[in-house]
Amino acid sequence: MEVIEEKIFDNDKIESTYINPLESYDEISIDQYMKIYKNRITQDSEQLFVKEFLFPLFGNKKMKYVIPQYPFLDSSGRSRRIDFGIIYNGKKLALEVNGESYHCLLYTSDAADDIIG
Secondary structure, X not given: OOOXXXXXXXXXXXXXXXXXXXOOOOOOOHHHHHHHOOOOOXXXXXXXXXXXXXXXXXXXXXXXXXXXXXXXXXXXXXEEEEEEEEEEOOEEEEEOOOOOOOOOOOOOHHHHHHHHO
């Protein structure tokens, strides 16, 4: 199964519609998750983050909401990717594992509480 992403270009602005390939799963194992996203989780630090932090935190039922290399537009309208986007119940949380120099770091505790809760 591949991650499906549609990009619409309009006057140098990119609007991304991201279809979560795991949305229909009730549960997912760490092995399934890593296999599905093998082309998106390529750095050792990101693999370790998934295995040692994210998966124990979210578990088999909510890990499907964690999307690696999630596309977004930054404040100047440029297309970027955050290491992990968590989209759940209309709330978004961005996690950057490798530093802020290439990505925007966003955090809202309310969103985290809703997702983990």
